[in-house]
Amino acid sequence: MTRSIVLGTLMAAGAFSLAVSGSQAPPSPEVKVVEVEKLKDNLFVLKGGGGNTAVFVGSKGVVVVDTKNPGWGQPILDKIKELTTKPVTTIINTHTHADHVSGNVEFPATVDIVTQENTKTNMQKMAPATGNPAPANVFQASGGKGMPTRTFKDRLTLDKDADRIDLYYFGRGHTNGDAFVVFPALRVMHAGDIFARKGPPLLDANNGGSGVAIGDTLAGAAAGIKGVDSVITGHSTVMTWNDLKEYASFNKDFLAWVQAQMKAGKSVEAAAAEYKIPEKYAGYTNNPDRVKLNVGVIYDELKR
Ligand SMILES: [Zn+2]
Numbered sequence: 489m490t491r492s493i494v495l496g497t498l499m500a501a502g503a504f505s506l507a508v509s510g511s512q513a514p515p516s517p518e519v520k521v522v523e524v525e526k527l528k529d530n531l532f533v534l535k536g537g538g539g540n541t542a543v544f545v546g547s548k549g550v551v552v553v554d555t556k557n558p559g560w561g562q563p564i565l566d567k568i569k570e571l572t573t574k575p576v577t578t579i580i581n582t583h584t585h586a587d588h589v590s591g592n593v594e595f596p597a598t599v600d601i602v603t604q605e606n607t608k609t610n611m612q613k614m615a616p617a618t619g620n621p622a623p624a625n626v627f628q629a630s631g632g633k634g635m636p637t638r639t640f641k642d643r644l645t646l647d648k649d650a651d652r653i654d655l656y657y658f659g660r661g662h663t664n665g666d667a668f669v670v671f672p673a674l675r676v677m678h679a680g681d682i683f684a685r686k687g688p689p690l691l692d693a694n695n696g697g698s699g700v701a702i703g704d705t706l707a708g709a710a711a712g713i714k715g716v717d718s719v720i721t722g723h724s725t726v727m728t729w730n731d732l733k734e735y736a737s738f739n740k741d742f743l744a745w746v747q748a749q750m751k752a753g754k755s756v757e758a759a760a761a762e763y764k765i766p767e768k769y770a771g772y773t774n775n776p777d778r779v780k781l782n783v784g785v786i787y788d789e790l791k792r
Contacts, residue, residue, distance in 0.1 A: 520563040524571070527718065527726065528674045534567055536560075538587030539722050542678045543568055544671055546651040549577030552595075553669050553678045553720075554588040558626050561594025578602060578646070580655065581636070582680025582722070583663045584610035584695055586623030592634030593626045602646070604657045605639040607665030610695045617692040619781045640667075649673070658708035662689055662722075664696020668709050675717045682706060683735050684722035687765075687773045688742070691785045699786035703740030710736055738769050746786045756784045 525533040534541040538556035541564055550568055555561055568576060579601045581589045589611060592601060603611070612635070614625040627635050646653040654670040666682040681690065682705065691699045710733045719727045749759035760780035765772045 520560060522560075522563045522567040524567060525726070527676060527720075531671060531674050531676060532571060533720055533726065534564060537563065538590075539582075539585070539681065539684075540678070540720055540724075542669070542720055543571065544653070545572045545574060546577075546647065548651070549574050551578040551580065551646075551653060552576055553580045554582055554680065555579060555591030555595070557587045558590040558624055559594075561591030564591055565595065580653070580667065580669050581607060581611075582669065582678060583607055583666050583682075584614070585617060585663070585681065585692075586614065586626075588680065588722075589634075590624070590626045593630040595634070597633060600638055601634065601636045602638045602640070602644070602655065603636040604655075604665040604667045605641055606696060607663070607667070608636040608639050610663060610665055611635060615694045617690060618694045618697070618785060619690070619778070654713075656709065656713060658712060659701050659705040660696055660698035661702035661705040662697050663692050664698075666705070668713060670713060670716060672715055675715055676720065677713065677716045677718070678720040679709075679722065679732065681722035682709075683719060683727070683732060685724035685773070686727075686731070686735070686738075686769070686771050688775045688778045688782055689739065690778065691782050693785045693788070697785070698789060699739075699743060699746070699782055700789045703736055703738075703743055706732065706736035706739060734769070738766075738772070741766060742782070743786060746783055747790065749783070750787055750790055756780065756787055759783050 521536050523535040527533060530545040532543040534543055537560035539554045541556060542553035544551040555564060576595060576599055579592055579599055581603045584607050614623055616622040640655055642657050644655040650673045652672050654672060656668040661682040666680055669678040689702060691697045716729055719732050721727055760783045763779045765774050
């Protein structure tokens with residue numbers, strides 16, 4: 489009995505090491521696993537490989553919100569084929585970041601690509617996000633394939649009735665082109681990275697983001713958009729409308745705290761080292777490196 493367990497374990501270990509070391513392929517192409525979370529009969533969140541992707545199956549075709557890192561477009565398309573026989577007609581990108589837009593280039597050239605107008609401008613440059621290395625510019629490599637084909641400034645409605653999608657822009661925040669994507673019939677919204685998770689946001693000043701504006705922008709969305717219960721976040725779980733309102737307050741409180749630090753004459757480093765998530769924000773996770781970047785971004789904005 490004992491012997492057979494040991495033997496079995498050894499065999500399993502041997503098979504595993506063979507799988508790892510026996511491959512002739514170079515080590516880089518990892519298995520791309522796309523996980524599906526079903527929110528509604530015709531709305532899914534695809535996880536893995538970058539930001540959360542929403543897949544909305546309309547009566548005529550599929551709308552995809554955000555397309556993950558380079559190389560993840562095809563895995564998204566493969567997964568959609570398991571969910572529906574309808575073709576992808578439209579991509580919406582919530583903002584410019586490489587982990588939300590790069591898969592665009594792997595979709596058919598017939599697919600419409602919709603973004604806020606500043607996001608299109610940002611995608612032409614693909615500048616590194618504040619505090620991050622330069623991303624691969626997949627659009628340059630593709631000769632422009634995957635770039636937005638349609639933009640909006642403040643608001644745009646796509647289609648109607650059960651297929652209706654409302655796009656909103658409420659001002660600067662994570663970048664200067666953050667779109668809120670609402671599926672009114674389902675009472676669900678994709679917020680992208682202006683609400684990525686319960687914690688300090690990435691304030692990407694290089695792409696127009698603002699720590700002075702982000703709280704107001706989130707509050708503007710919370711007040712200006714009606715009829716939503718569930719919020720798909722950029723990188724975390726699905727949250728409630730109250731979570732979105734709370735996140736607006738979290739960012740306003742952070743700004744007020746930074747303003748007080750600056751008034752007290754503290755350096756960015758000294759201020760950031762003292763920051764703690766206020767106790768009322770239960771379930772929030774701190775990110776000290778990001779807090780330091782964010783204090784710096786806000787100091788720069790306040791000095792102007
Ligand atoms: Zn982002």
